[in-house]
Amino acid sequence: MILDEIIEKTKEDLQRRKIEIPLDLLGRSLASNPYAPRDVKKYLTSTKEEPVRIIAEVKKASPSKGIIKEDFDPLAIAQEYSANGANAISVLTEPHYFKGDLEYLTQIRRYVPTPLLRKDFIVDKYQIVEALVYGADFILLIAKALSTKELKELYEYALYIGLEVLVEIHDKEDLTKAMKCGANIVGINHRNLDTFEMDMQLCDKLIPMIPNGKIIVAESGVSNTETIKRLSSIGADAFLIGEHFMRVPSIKDELETFKNAIN
Numbered sequence: 001m002i003l004d005e006i007i008e009k010t011k012e013d014l015q016r017r018k019i020e021i022p023l024d025l026l027g028r029s030l031a032s033n034p035y036a037p038r039d040v041k042k043y044l045t046s047t048k049e050e051p052v053r054i055i056a057e058v059k060k061a062s063p064s065k066g067i068i069k070e071d072f073d074p075l076a077i078a079q080e081y082s083a084n085g086a087n088a089i090s091v092l093t094e095p096h097y098f099k100g101d102l103e104y105l106t107q108i109r110r111y112v113p114t115p116l117l118r119k120d121f122i123v124d125k126y127q128i129v130e131a132l133v134y135g136a137d138f139i140l141l142i143a144k145a146l147s148t149k150e151l152k153e154l155y156e157y158a159l160y161i162g163l164e165v166l167v168e169i170h171d172k173e174d175l176t177k178a179m180k181c182g183a184n185i186v187g188i189n190h191r192n193l194d195t196f197e198m199d200m201q202l203c204d205k206l207i208p209m210i211p212n213g214k215i216i217v218a219e220s221g222v223s224n225t226e227t228i229k230r231l232s233s234i235g236a237d238a239f240l241i242g243e244h245f246m247r248v249p250s251i252k253d254e255l256e257t258f259k260n261a262i263n
């Protein structure tokens with residue numbers, strides 16, 4: 001099971017980092033942190049004027065596809081996303097399976113004004129403090145990887161220190177967990193994180209079960225305007241897109257097309 005494997009590896013890494021930089025030391029650097037996290041809700045909520053919101057992902061590799069982009073320059077990619085209308089940028093920080101790095105967050109935050117998501121496998125408050133220290137505005141919590149109690153604790157802690165949370169779900173059980181923790185931003189991941197199977201009809205099943213007023217993000221496998229139009233029409237506010245942007249000849253053209261999908 002790949003999700004369990006990633007979580008195990010994440011916990012091993014975490015033990016090491018906690019010894020290298022204990023939490024109180026990590027927290028101390030916040031006193032000189034120039035970047036206050038932004039409230040991302042307004043960036044991700046679909047409006048009449050701007051119906052399609054895009055979270056564009058900086059993604060070098062993945063467990064399902066291996067290396068996706070050889071000539072990978074995270075800052076240049078993020079600058080291109082920002083200059084061409086991305087509403088938020090997802091920065092993968094998991095090093096082993098996605099070839100991500102926490103330092104990418106800081107680099108990007110320094111030069112790019114668009115809100116940043118720390119995209120990782122968060123299982124501990126330490127990682128939430130790291131997200132803040134390294135420059136994220138919001139974090140991902142994966143319902144499938146956490147018990148209801150853990151999800152709620154991590155969710156409340158993130159809000160407490162000023163970070164918003166994208167709570168990712170893949171089925172009804174995950175949705176129940178997300179609602180119990182009071183999630184405002186719900187991501188529906190089309191990808192089954194254990195089998196890598198894609199279910200592009202998942203939003204059709206889950207969106208009608210989500211109470212009104214939540215921000216809905218459709219995640220993974222989005223690569224054309226037809227999907228964006230269809231999912232927008234059933235209630236998706238935003239789209240989290242990684243691999244497709246990494247492979248297209250022009251991020252600018254593709255982002256423009258997606259942002260104008262409903263016009």
Ligand SMILES: O=C(O)c1ccccc1NCC(=O)[C@H](O)[C@H](O)COP(=O)(O)O
Nearest residue numbers: 062063064193219220221240241242243
């Ligand atoms: O992308 C994977 O292979 C993967 C495998 C196991 C756990 C998570 C995984 N991806 C994380 C994501 O959710 C995606 O990076 C994100 O939704 C963007 O998806 P895509 O547009 O399909 O690159």
